[in-house]
Amino acid sequence: MTEDDVYKQLQTVYDPEIPNLSIVDLGMVTAVAVQNDEVHITVRPTFIGCPAVDWIRKQIEEAIDPSRCLVQIDPSSTWSTEHISETGRRALKTFGIAPPSSGDTIMVCPLCGSERTRRTSLFGTALCRSSYYCENCRQPFEGFKTL
Amino acid sequence: MNHPTHEQIVALKRLLIPMADDEWMMGHRGSEWLALAPDLEEDLALSSTSQDEMGHAKVLYDLLHDLGEPSADYHVYFRPANRWHHARVTALPKSSWAEWVVRRYFYEMFDQVRRSALERIPYPPLVGALKKMDREEAYHADHARSLMDILAHGGAESYGYLREAITDDWAYLADLFEWIGPDESWASWDVGELAPSAMRTRFESQVHQDFAIWGIYWPEGVPLATRKARHHDSSPDLPALLDDMREVRNQAAKAHW
Ligand SMILES: [Zn+2]
Numbered sequence: 001m002t003e004d005d006v007y008k009q010l011q012t013v014y015d016p017e018i019p020n021l022s023i024v025d026l027g028m029v030t031a032v033a034v035q036n037d038e039v040h041i042t043v044r045p046t047f048i049g050c051p052a053v054d055w056i057r058k059q060i061e062e063a064i065d066p067s068r069c070l071v072q073i074d075p076s077s078t079w080s081t082e083h084i085s086e087t088g089r090r091a092l093k094t095f096g097i098a099p100p101s102s103g104d105t106i107m108v109c110p111l112c113g114s115e116r117t118r119r120t121s122l123f124g125t126a127l128c129r130s131s132y133y134c135e136n137c138r139q140p141f142e143g144f145k146t147l
Numbered sequence: 148m149n150h151p152t153h154e155q156i157v158a159l160k161r162l163l164i165p166m167a168d169d170e171w172m173m174g175h176r177g178s179e180w181l182a183l184a185p186d187l188e189e190d191l192a193l194s195s196t197s198q199d200e201m202g203h204a205k206v207l208y209d210l211l212h213d214l215g216e217p218s219a220d221y222h223v224y225f226r227p228a229n230r231w232h233h234a235r236v237t238a239l240p241k242s243s244w245a246e247w248v249v250r251r252y253f254y255e256m257f258d259q260v261r262r263s264a265l266e267r268i269p270y271p272p273l274v275g276a277l278k279k280m281d282r283e284e285a286y287h288a289d290h291a292r293s294l295m296d297i298l299a300h301g302g303a304e305s306y307g308y309l310r311e312a313i314t315d316d317w318a319y320l321a322d323l324f325e326w327i328g329p330d331e332s333w334a335s336w337d338v339g340e341l342a343p344s345a346m347r348t349r350f351e352s353q354v355h356q357d358f359a360i361w362g363i364y365w366p367e368g369v370p371l372a373t374r375k376a377r378h379h380d381s382s383p384d385l386p387a388l389l390d391d392m393r394e395v396r397n398q399a400a401k402a403h404w
Contacts, residue, residue, distance in 0.1 A: 048279060049202020075206070076275055080282075122290045123192035127199065131188060147282045 006032045006039055006064065013059045016052050017126045021091040023056060027083025030074060039069045044077035047127040047147070081147050097129065098143035107143045109134035119143075148269045155335065156214050159273070161328030162265060162341070164216075165377050167207035168233035169323075171223065173254055174200030175392055179241050192290060196251075199283050206276050213272070224396050228385045232327050232377040236319035238388055245308035248294045249316050253354070255291040257323045258284060260349045264340035268333070292357065299361035313363065321372035324350070329374070343372075 010029055011022045023029055023043065031042040041060055045053050057071045081100035084092075089099035098107045106115045114136030121131040122145075129142040151159060177197035184190045208219035216222070236250060262284070266277050298309040324343040326332075339345055347369055358365050379385050396404070 047199070047202070048206055048283060049198040049200075051198075075209075076272070078275070078279055121188040121192060122286050122293075123188070123195040125191055127195050131191070145286065 001034055001039065001064075003032050003034055006034065006041070009063050010041070010060065013056065013063050015046075016055060017128070018092065018095055018097065020095050021088055023060070025085040025088030025091060027079060027085065027088070028056070030077055037068050039064050040072070041069065042072045042074050042077075044074050044079045046079050049127055079147075081144060084144075092144055096141065098132065098141060100144040100146040102146070107132050109137060109139070110141055110143075111139050112137040117141075149271060151214070151270060154332075155270075158328070158332040158335075159214055159268075159270065160211060160216060161326055161332050162268075163207050163211055163273070165232045165234070165325075165327055166261060166265070167204045167211065167222070168231050169237045169254070169258075170200045170207065171204035172233045172237035173251075174198070174204060175388075176238065176241065177247075177251075180244075180247060185244060189294075196287055196290070199287065203280050203283075206280070210272055210276060224393055224400075228382065228389055229378070229380050231379055231385065231389075234319070234322040234325075234377060235379075235382075236316060236322065238385065239319070240384060240388075242315075243308060243312065245298055245305070245312040246315060248291075248298055249309065249312040251287075252291040252295045253316060253320060254323075255284070255288045256353050256357075257320075257346070257350050259288060260346050260353075264338065264346060267338045267340055268336050295357070295361060299363065310363070313366070317366055318370065321370045322376035324369070325372050325374060325376040327374075327377050 007024060007029075010024050010032075013023045015021055015023060015026055018026075026046065028043045028046065029041065030044050031040070033040040041064070043056070043060070053073060057073065060071050061069045082102075084100065092099045093110045096110050098110045101107055107117050107119070108115055109117050109132075112134060114134055116135040117132050118135070119130055120133050120140065123129075124131045124142045128145055130145050131140065132143050133140050148155065174197045177193050177200065180193050181197075182190060184193055204223075205219050208216070208222050211222075212218055217226075237254060239246075239250070241247070262277050262281060266274055268274070295309070298305045324347045326341075326343070330342060333341055340349075351368055355365055
């Protein structure tokens with residue numbers, strides 16, 4: 001198994017709250033090393049209170065091979081929404097969540113593409129989201145918080 | 148200071164246990180409002196803010212564990228009532244919505260001041276954890292202010308509830324600014340911002356400004372507390388709170404959860 005193989009395999013591990021966004025595209029994987037027969041993977045947590053970290057660790061082990069995969073959670077590495085890849089941002093949109101904005105840019109409605117949106121709450125149905133309303137298609141939607 | 152001395156470890160514990168306990172209690176009391184908030188947005192906000200606060204508490208208990216304290220699970224599920232060191236205001240039983248809004252606002256404003264003081268301690272694992280919390284807490288502070296704004300500008304009735312809640316909580320605020328050890332404990336770091344009087348001054352100037360915007364009468368300075376403020380040797384409410392919080396866990400205390 002090469003490091004590329006490992007990354008390919010990690011593309012099948014998803015955040016349980018956004019089931020089409022892999023942990024690689026979310027920016028959680030910080031290091032992969034294949035040594036002899038062992039696979040070492042380092043991941044960083046996203047939101048501090050996210051309860052999915054242990055679940056994700058298990059999914060990684062299952063996806064590689066529990067008998068030779070060592071997952072290390074590194075809380076000293078700081079994740080931010082800048083670490084979400086372009087593929088990841090597209091995955092969010094497909095799932096119906098507006099990708100994080102940089103600075104004060106307007107949230108574009110992931111449903112119709114309109115910029116006539118307003119934030120209705122800083123918080124949403126998960127730690128990572130805020131709530132918005134689209135004046136154009138008149139639908140509520142969620143946007144990824146910027147961290 | 149990657150390897151603190153024995154004295155520094157003692158000092159870090161005296162600073163971090165109060166903060167961890169405050170965060171935990173705000174998370175716990177916040178979660179009691181779930182499904183009772185005035186609208187759906189607030190229910191969702193409460194689930195996020197409470198989960199954030201409990202996550203922050205866990206990070207701090209883990210830091211304390213690295214410094215030789217028992218585990219996070221011990222602190223939350225097994226620690227006796229007289230070993231908790233939160234400020235009483237964070238653990239007050241649920242009363243009115245306005246009281247919760249006011250409590251959150253005061254707590255978030257105080258918590259900003261406290262984090263920026265603690266960030267000056269040259270212990271990298273702590274500074275790293277606090278900087279991460281800052282980003283999440285920025286949402287809390289904005290949100291807490293916006294709820295105050297709604298009550299302040301919601302007409303005579305809501306303004307009345309707000310005034311009453313401020314009066315009720317004001318008497319409890321003093322405790323927030325106290326630590327659980329003598330100031331000499333952290334004198335070696337020479338961080339003046341950690342002094343209760345310094346934190347109180349910064350807090351007061353922020354709140355005074357906000358009150359002016361909301362047209363709320365400034366009730367003069369926050370009262371002073373004693374060094375015993377964060378000790379709960381004979382607190383009437385705390386054992387009941389802990390029993391309630393631990394009820395599920397205690398069904399099978401020895402089980403692996
Ligand atoms: Zn739309």
